[in-house]
Amino acid sequence: MAIATVNPATGETLETFEPLGRDALELALGRAAEAAVLQRATGFEERADLLRRAAALLDAERDRIAVTVTTEMGKPLAQARAEAAKCAKALRWYADHGAALIADERPSDEDVADSGAAFAYVRYRPLGAVLAVMPWNFPLWQVVRFLAPALMAGNVALLKHASNVPRTALTLADLFHRAGAAPGVFQTLLIGSDQVERVIHDPRVAAVTLTGSEGAGRSVGAAAGDALKKSVLELGGSDPFLVLPSADLEAAVTTAVKARIQNNGQSCIAAKRFIVHEQVYPRFASAFARAMRALRVGDPMDADTDLGPLATRQGRDDLSALVADALRHGATAETGGDRAGVPERGWYYPPTVLTGVSPEMLIHTAETFGPVATLYRVNDLAEAVELANATPYGLSSNIWTEDPEEREYCLRELVAGGLFFNGMTASHPALPFGGVKNSGYGRELAGHGIREFCNVTTVWLGRP
Structure with a gap:
C-alpha cells in the first residue's frame, strides 16, 4: 500500500511519500537507542513538563490539526477537533498522575521478614524503545493513548502509523519536537507494513503495541513472540x-x-x-x-x-x-x-x-x-x-x-x-482499555496501561 494522503471525500490523491530506506531506518533506530539511555535518566517532572507543553501546542493548533485529520480519513470536522482536545486532556492526565501510578511499591517489613531482607520494594523501570503500529480511524487518539504513558514511564517511541494518514503522523512528531522532546524520543517511521517485522526483531526495540485488525494483530503478535518481546494488541470488536x-x-x-x-x-x-x-x-x-x-x-x-x-x-x-x-x-x-x-x-x-x-x-x-x-x-x-x-x-x-x-x-x-x-x-x-478473545490482550490507559511497558523490578536488600 502506498504511503499517501488521499481525501476520502473526493478520492483525490493529495500527496505521496517515499518510505524510509534501509539507511534512514537504521539511523532512526540508532537515535531511538541513544535516546532511550538518556530518557530513562530523566525525572518524572521533566517527563511531565514535556507532556504539558505538547498538550498546550495541541490545544493552540487544534483547528489546523483537525483539518489534517479530516482531510486524511474523513471524520466530521467537529469530531476531529474533539479528538485533538481529548488527546490534550490525556497528556495532562498522565503528566499529573503518571508518577504516582508507577511509584515504588514497598510491602510491609512483616510480609518480607522471612525472605531475609532488611527491606524490599518494587520499582517500575522503562523497557526502552517501543514500536507502536497504529490505525487510521482515530489517528491522534490511538497514538497519544500509547504515547503519553510510554513517555511518562521513561520509554521512547517509534510510530509506524497507517499508510493513509502520513500527514497526521508527521504532524504528531513535529508537535513533540517543538514541545522540546529530545532527538529520538518520539519518531514517526514512514515505512510499509512489510518492514514492521524487521523493526520488531531489531535488538534496539524492546516491545511493540498494535491497534488494528485481527489479521494485523496475529502477524505482529507472532513476530513479537518469535523475538521474545512484550506486546500489547488492541484488535477488532463487534x-x-x-x-x-x-x-x-x-x-x-x-x-x-x-x-x-x-x-x-x-x-x-x-x-x-x-x-x-x-x-x-x-x-x-x-x-x-x-x-x-x-x-x-x-x-x-x-x-x-x-x-x-x-x-x-x-x-x-x-x-x-x-x-x-x-x-x-x-x-x-x-x-x-x-x-x-x-x-x-x-x-x-x-x-x-x-x-x-x-x-x-x-x-x-x-x-x-x-x-x-x-x-x-x-x-x-x-x-x-x-x-x-x-x-x-x-x-x-x-x-x-x-x-x-x-x-x-x-x-x-x-x-x-x-x-x-x-x-x-x-x-x-x-480507565483501562482492552479486550479478550480475538479482540486482543493487554491494556492501554490508566495505571494498567503505563505498567504494560515497564520492567517490574524486585529490589531486595539483605540485612547487614
Whole structure:
C-alpha cells in the first residue's frame, strides 16, 4: 500500500511519500537507542513538563490539526477537533498522575521478614524503545493513548502509523519536537507494513503495541513472540448493545445512533449489534431506524454533516459486500442498504439498519467497520447475553437496564473487556482499555496501561 494522503471525500490523491530506506531506518533506530539511555535518566517532572507543553501546542493548533485529520480519513470536522482536545486532556492526565501510578511499591517489613531482607520494594523501570503500529480511524487518539504513558514511564517511541494518514503522523512528531522532546524520543517511521517485522526483531526495540485488525494483530503478535518481546494488541470488536425492558428508551435510541455512527461508524468499540428484548423491540426498532434515516451524509468539512465518507475505497467496498450478502440471504434493510442517496464522488455509505440477520450471513459474526447496524429481537436476558457472546470478539459492551439483578447477571456472564451500563462505550485516561478473545490482550490507559511497558523490578536488600 502506498504511503499517501488521499481525501476520502473526493478520492483525490493529495500527496505521496517515499518510505524510509534501509539507511534512514537504521539511523532512526540508532537515535531511538541513544535516546532511550538518556530518557530513562530523566525525572518524572521533566517527563511531565514535556507532556504539558505538547498538550498546550495541541490545544493552540487544534483547528489546523483537525483539518489534517479530516482531510486524511474523513471524520466530521467537529469530531476531529474533539479528538485533538481529548488527546490534550490525556497528556495532562498522565503528566499529573503518571508518577504516582508507577511509584515504588514497598510491602510491609512483616510480609518480607522471612525472605531475609532488611527491606524490599518494587520499582517500575522503562523497557526502552517501543514500536507502536497504529490505525487510521482515530489517528491522534490511538497514538497519544500509547504515547503519553510510554513517555511518562521513561520509554521512547517509534510510530509506524497507517499508510493513509502520513500527514497526521508527521504532524504528531513535529508537535513533540517543538514541545522540546529530545532527538529520538518520539519518531514517526514512514515505512510499509512489510518492514514492521524487521523493526520488531531489531535488538534496539524492546516491545511493540498494535491497534488494528485481527489479521494485523496475529502477524505482529507472532513476530513479537518469535523475538521474545512484550506486546500489547488492541484488535477488532463487534460490540453488543443490549436494550432491556426497564431501559430509558429515548436515551437508549439517542445513544445507539451515536454509538453506531461516531467516527463514521469506524471504531473498534462502536456498538454494532443491537440486541433488544421483545417487550420493547417494536418501539426501539422503529425509533432507531427513523433516527438513522434522518442523518445527514455529506462533506465532513461541513458543520451540518452527521456522517462523512469511509476512510478508504476498500473499506466501503468491504462493507457493501457484507450488506449485499445479508440481503441476498434474507435480511431486510429498514433504512439504507445500498449507495442510493449518497454522494457519488468519494467513499460514502449510507446509515443502514438490517433486521432478520441470521447465522449464515457473514455480517452476523464479522466486524462491520462503517455505519451499518444489525438489529436482533430476543425473548429474555439469557438469550440476549448468549447472542452477545456469540462472536469471536470481546472488546466492550453496552447494556441498558435499571434492574440491579440484570446488571449483576451481565457482570457475571458477558465476555468483554468493558461493560458500560446505560451509556456508550468510550475510552478515558483513568480507565483501562482492552479486550479478550480475538479482540486482543493487554491494556492501554490508566495505571494498567503505563505498567504494560515497564520492567517490574524486585529490589531486595539483605540485612547487614
